[in-house]
Amino acid sequence: MRLIYVFFLILIVFSPGCDTPTSKIVGNKNGFILEPTGVFQGVGLLGDTLVTEVDSIAQNDQILKLKEAEEKYADDPSLDNLIWIGRREAYLGRYDLAIRTFSKAIKEFPSAFEPLRHRGHRFISIRKLDSAIADLEKAAELMEGQPIQIEQDGMPNKLNIPLSTVQFNVWYHLGLAHYLKGEWNDAIKAYKKCLDVSENDDSIVATLDWYYMALVKLGRHDEAKNLIRNVKRSMNIIENDAYHKRILMYKGELNPETLLSIDSNADDQKLQYVTQGYGLGNFYLSQGDTVRAKTIFENVLSTGYWSAFGYIASEMELANLKDE
Known part of the structure; x- marks a missing residue:
């Protein structure tokens, strides 16, 4: 009998008109009942807790793709199909599950x-x-x-x-x-x-x-x-x-301030804002303008987009400035 690898997914639904997410118990295709809450992922470079909450409505497409990936793996437990489960888990912010999945792949395909x-x-x-x-x-x-x-x-x-x-x-x-x-x-x-x-x-x-x-x-x-x-x-x-x-901008062909002419509150522009923001902050830091650099790094962190590389790099810079 083929052993089917079990993957867990936490689904969060938000109640209309409420600022605080409410929970709903959801079962996945393997029959597991899951307690929906924010899930701890790690600790940031400034000591902040990193938490993932999956919005089952806004991220429904990604959830369906994860289920499809699980079904493909159940039919064909190949390396590629296993990796796709981990990638889909990561796209939902469930890095804990993704790392576990990739660890399984590393063990099975050394x-x-x-x-x-x-x-x-x-x-x-x-x-x-x-x-x-x-x-x-x-x-x-x-x-x-x-x-x-x-x-x-x-x-x-x-x-x-x-x-x-x-x-x-x-x-x-x-x-x-x-x-x-x-x-x-x-x-x-x-x-x-x-x-x-x-x-x-x-x-x-x-x-x-x-x-x-x-x-x-x-x-x-x-x-x-x-x-x-x-x-x-x-x-x-x-x-x-x-x-x-x-x-x-480094070459002097773009005005530095034009890099942040992006709406940092718009979900579809947050990643670009974080990426641009770190580059701009680091540019000012390299010129000795620590005050302006620190302000931009803090603005990057205010987006809450904590998995983005520009966010992590901004954390690093603020941690270093704090130690100086």
Whole structure:
């Protein structure tokens, strides 16, 4: 008899006219009854508790896709189908479940680098940076010499064109984990590798942005300026517009304040606001304007978008400023 792996999902429904979410017990397809509450995910770099609440109405589409992923795995318990369950859990903010799923995949497919790439990413989300680095370094070892592997998007861009590869994502997230720990030289090493597998303009600007900032952190300004010399306004950017604009700002081709001409309260613009905000805050910080930088970092945190990389980086900066 085939053993079906059981996955848990907490669904939150909000009562009309109430400011506080009320709970409703919901059963999943495997018959488990779940207590719906906010679920602890981790502790932020400033000591804040990170909690996920899934809105079963607003996120109904993602919930259905998770159920579909579970059904596919039940029919075919392949590595790819197992990873998709973890990815769907992560898109719902259930990083605890996603990490558990990826851990199962790592145990069952010990020679595969793909689940290590995804678990490393989600360790970053919950601020377990050392664990992320360990996973991503192991993934880098396992994928050495392997052909470039396109990674399908779980949340497709406007053209429905996958823009990244597993190799890109391993090096990109490894660089980010080192960056968030203030390990600038290690971050640069990873981003050099990442640039080698950045195959389109979106990947290039995303890599160059963090690479550039790591160089600036080390005071290597001439090297940083030379790094981004070929970034142009005319590049074919599909989804990484925020990184593209940040680099144009570094080059003096965009007014810094135009980066935040975004509604930080609009759900569909929050991620771009957080990304732009960290870049702008870090720009002012590099110029010695600590007061303005701190204000922008605090505004980023006020969005509540705590899983975004710009949010985590803003936490890091505020923690460092607090210690000074």
